[in-house]
Amino acid sequence: MSAEFFEDEKTAAERDIPSRKAFSGLLPLLKEHKYDLVFCLVLLATGTILSVYWPILLKDAVDIDIKSHDFHGLLMTASLIIIIQVGTIVMQYFQRIKLETIGQAVMVTLKRKLFDHVLSLDVSFFDRNPVGRLLARIESDTESLRMLFTNTVVLVVGDLLLVAGIYAVMFYYSWHLASLLIIVVPIIAALVVIFERKTTRRFLNVRKKMAEVTATLTEFLQSMSIVQIFHRGSYARRRVDLANKAKFDEDVYVNVAVIIFFNLVFFFESVMFAVVIYFGDKWRHAELLTSGTIIMFIILIWRSYDPIWRVSEQLSTIQKAIAGAKRIFALLSEPQCLPDPEQPVAWGGLKEAIRFENVWFSYTGDNNWALKDATFEITKGKRMALVGVTGGGKTTIISLLLRLYDPQRGRITVDGIDIRKIRKADLRRQFALVLQDIFLFPGDVGSNISLDAEGVDETRIKTAAKTVDADRFIGKLEDGYATEVSEKGSNFSRGERQLLSFARALASNPDILLLDEATSSVDPETERTIQASLKKLMSGRTSIIVAHRLSTILDVDQIMVIRRGEIIERGSHTELILANGYYSKLFHLQFKHRNGVTANAG
Amino acid sequence: MLDKIKWFYRYYRRYRYVLAVLLILTPVQVAFQVSIPRLIGWSIDYFDKDTVPDDVVAVWLADIGASFGLGVAATLALTVVLFGGVSCLLYAFVQSHRAWMNLRLEWLFRQDAFDRTTDKGPNFFNKFRTGDLVTRMTDDVAEKLSWFACSGIFRLYEALLLVTFTLIMMATIDTRLMLWSVGPLPVLIVIFFISATVLDKRYEHLQKRISHFNDVMEACFSGIRVVKAYVREKAQKASFDEAVYDRRDAEIATVKAQTVVESMYFYIWQLGIVIVLVAGGYMAINADLSTGKLGAFVYYTVYLIFPMFDIGQFLVKSRQSAISINRLVELEEVHPMVVEGDSEGPNGSGGSGSPEDSNSPVQGGLVFDRVEFNFPGSPRKIIDTISFEIAPGQTIALVGRVGSGKTWLVNMVPRLVDPTGGTIKLDGRDLKEFQLEDLRRNIGYVPQEPALFSDTVRNNITFGRKEVDQALLDWAIEVAQLKDEIATFPDGLETAIGTRGMSISGGQKQRLALARALVGKPRILILDDCTSALDSSTETALWDRLHEVMPGMTALLITHRPDTLQKADQVIVLGEGKIVEQGKHDQLVKSDGEYARIYRRYQLAEEIGA
DSSP: OOOOOOOOOOHHHHTTHHHHHHHHHHHHHHHHHHHHHHHHEEEEEEEEHHHHHHHHHHHHHHIIIIIOHHHHHHHHHHHHHHHHHHHHHHHHHHHHHHHHHHHHHHHHHHHHHHHHHHHHHHHHHHHHSSSHHHHHHHIIIIHHHHHHHHHHHIIIIHHHHHHHHHHHHHHHOHHHHHHTTTTHHHHHHHHHHHHHHHHHHHEEEEEEHHHHHHHHHHHHHHHHHHHHHHHHHHHHHHHHHHHHHHHHHHHHHHHHHHHHHHHHHHHHHHHHHHHHHHHHHHHHHHHOOOOHHHHHHHHHHHHHTHHHHHHHHHHHHHHHHHHHHHHHHHHHOOOOOOOOOOOOOOOOOOOEEEEEEEEOOOTTTSSSSSSSEHHHHHTTOOEEEEOOOTTHHHHHHHHTTSSSOOOOOOEEEEETTTGGGGHHHHHHEEEEOOHHHSOOOSBBBHHHHHHHHHHHOOOHHHHHHHHHTHHHHHSSSTTTGGOBGGGGGSSOOHHHHHHHHHHHHHOOOOSSEEEEEEOOOOOOOHHHHHHHHHHHHHHEEEEEEOOOOOOHHHHHHHHEEEEEEEEEEEOOOHHOOOOOOOOHHHHHIIIGGGGOOOOOOO | HHHHHHHHHHHGGGGHHHHHHHHHHHHHHHHHHHHHOOOHHHHHHHHHSSOOOHHHHHHHHHHHHHTTTTHHHHHHHHHHHHHHEEEEHHHHHHHHHHHHHHHHHHHHHHHHHHHTTOOOHHHHHSSHHHHHHHIIIIIIIIIIHHHIIIIIIHHHHHHHHHHHHHHHHHHHHHHHHHHHTTHHHHHHHHHHHHHHHHHOOOOOOOHHHHHHHHHHHHHHHHHHHHHHTTTTTHHHHHHHHHHHHHHHHHHHHHHHHHHOOOOOHHHHHHHHHHHHHHHHHHHTTSSSSOHHHHHHHHHHHHHHHHHHHHHHHHHHHHHHHHHHHHHHHHHHHHOOOOTTTTSSTTTTOOSSOOOOOGGGOOOOOOOOOOOOOOOTTOOEEEEEEEEEOOOOOOOEEEEEESSSSSHHHHHHTTTSSSOOOEEEEEETEEEGOOHHHHHHHHEEEEEESSOSEEHHHHHHHHOOOOOOHHHHHHHHHHHHHHHHHHHHHHTTTEESSTTTBOOEEEHHHHHHHHHHHHHHSEEEEEEESSSTOHHHHHHHHHHHHHHHHHGGGGEEEEOOOHHHHHHHHHEEEEEEEEEEEEEHHHHHHHHTHHHHHHHHHHHHHHTTTT
């Protein structure tokens, strides 16, 4: 994720948030650190004042020490200058570090807040927002805010003070000269405003155009074989060329504008020198302008241009930060759709049955039903298999049971209690979910089995692993349970990952097992181990399994056949085969030749 | 090193004018810039002693000024403004050219890199993932290479000129003092090298922490279902906290190191001024040096220090750019798998087709003669000696399990890849004898994954082909069962689809891909399982229509539709790169072999609606 994630689409929420509101929402975070901030500002002010002081000493060195041929005095002055310079640098170091520490602290608080909030949102939010976008929010948007904070503070306070200090000294030594020189300040300010107005939009455009270049490149590179088959290489090249040109045009404009702006501003530096020379000559008899003073003026003028460098860098930072702040604020105000009930009913485990009562559910909230009028019951201790073709609605049933979504119509009950009346955490703790492929988190094997749950200690982890026969291959690993899991779990085979997911389920000691069987096959040896482990996992436990294995459907108490969101058949395997309906056909297609076992049943 | 310069020169050659501007004007601009401290020095001396400084040029300037009726101070002031103005003007001119060149090079580097990929074969795209390619063409090109290619090199040039001219100026004032001013420079260079190592390490550490931080978040959000199902929110927060604190600490450590380095840099120029002050002051006290000259020296000291930044930058960035150049050159090292007119190539039959032949209409008769195919570097035969014939206008259905080689087989017809053994002939001529463009113009191909682009519906169908007229377009749309739907699109044919346009359904995408293939009125139609996303009624209507138009074309269909299989002139069953069975549907079913088994499964699947 080092590449910047640029968004040119805004959600309705973001569009309506004014910058002020976004920033004031985040201001309280600074209040915590107000003493540190004040300390910083004091250091900053002192440092700035000192940095204006040593040019004065320099002037004295020239006017006094050198004029009076006092080398010893010169050395003293020079030493004093060095001490002040070093002192300033040291002070600036501490100020900078302090500022950075404050900025980091604020950002850490903000990031934790964001993460907390996002974690509490419902699965439907994650369906709508790709992970990349969320990472960009919590990562890059907070970063641009932090840069704004640490850099703008320096800019606003430090540089204003610097310029003010410089002009104060200049006024002190020659208010005639200084009043002429200060005319430049409003001129430059005006130039900055004009410049900003003309270029801000273009700055953003450059980023947009670059995003388009990236998008165009990606598109064509992904589909190059089609481009070649149709022999449309020239078309692809032309499209990329156009995108390149568009970005080039915007970028050239912006770059040249910046160059012209800067050089114009620096031209004024020469003008200021000229003013000092000409008017300094005119007025020196009136004001006793010495050569030392002239040197000092030159140095001061030249220091006063430092801030100009910084301003331009800040412009794009400020833009980015404002946009970032708005997005962060929008994210923090994202509502939860499945709130926990005010007065939750306690439920400590299944005693009787799970029931679906006329449940209708659509992922998109419209008439695109994933489940239609689903009504069924699973009694405690019974095992049920869900079968059907892909996209029929089987996984939906599991998601609804876990209350990852709420149905639009009907209700789901456990022991007669509507699951919406139970706290989500309490409800989910009674289930164990096993997906087609285990989802692995950064960490070691042990913590992936326990998922760092309290109450799942090493003994339980090892017992769970042993029961499902996963301990054998874990034992063969160099670091055993402490072996780090690589990204996407690529250091384990499919079969091993299945066993790990069983171990995870078992370790949490669930009341109810929810299992989505893998569709891909493994070698017969591993398959036997998996089947045996599954049997152990399921024994005596209420289970709902999206079945793809022959051994599973032969083992369960009930089978439900789901097609296009409807439950069309139910019964035991033998009953359904005898009925010679849809199930019978499905069985022959999906199960008969699976896993190297040819079924003779039915 | 030399080959890197050669690589750059390839591009620079086209822009001699810009190169000349940069090479010639830079020293001129620096000369003007470097004169200003001198002028200021004279002004200070004039202040001090009320007479024109005893410098040939100064006297000459004063005379010119006097002839215009201007006093000495006025002349000097005016000259400063003039020189300053010219310097800024020239600098703006030079910088603009540098910026323009940077951006133009960025455009060229990227365009060239992309252009080359349009010839590369599947082995290239297997080796380099799209994301990787895009990063090389954007990050590497824009961030690292293009800036370095022009600004990097010319700012170094500018910095060296500045240092040289400054030293010369200083030497003409006082050689000894010049040696004093140069004092801090070696220190700077040492600081630079030490800091580069320390900073590098801290940056690397920080990068790792940032990556870890992102990994934790990514894992948590991608696995949100598991997190919620197992009620692991607290544990995730703990992991997050650990990662965020680690990152904060690494960031602060980096800033500390950075600030130290920056402070040292800033300090050195201030120290330099003090050194000049003391040494020059000593000389001034002994009347060896005027105050004006001292002042000028102070100013020149600064001119010496800041170019060091640019020189340091150059050294750092040159390392990065070398790496980026390598990353681009790497792309050039994989050769295209298919080359135009390759009949002289390893598997060619020798002799190329004459121009008149390419104008005669293609009939569409294909002959596969002992065709073999394996990926470069892999011994596994994806296609293992396949031979069959298709008469013009026939419809052939190809079936077989995943991995049996069907897609690669049909991909050889438009020469996406070439057979590694045997030949494929079209109308009696080896495919390699055709001009690629002529060959492909006669083929309509619909892949499994539709592969459409962010453009209008019209442009997606015509795919930039100018020979497609409205009549053809309308016909293709009608056959692909899209006519009514396009009418409901907000801008009809001009509606934009893709990343910044309307999103369309999978079924609509497949039909668009079909229209795209048909609109060229191809003699050979290749369809690779292209109607999987359609609902059954649309699918049936589509195929009915297709079967009406197909007799005019030779069709190669990879399909599992029972209806299509029945209607095909021939069915070829592939298994592990070989032909397992071949013949008409009825005959194959009767012989109750592999095909019969496969066919029964297809029937079942259709009934179930899988």
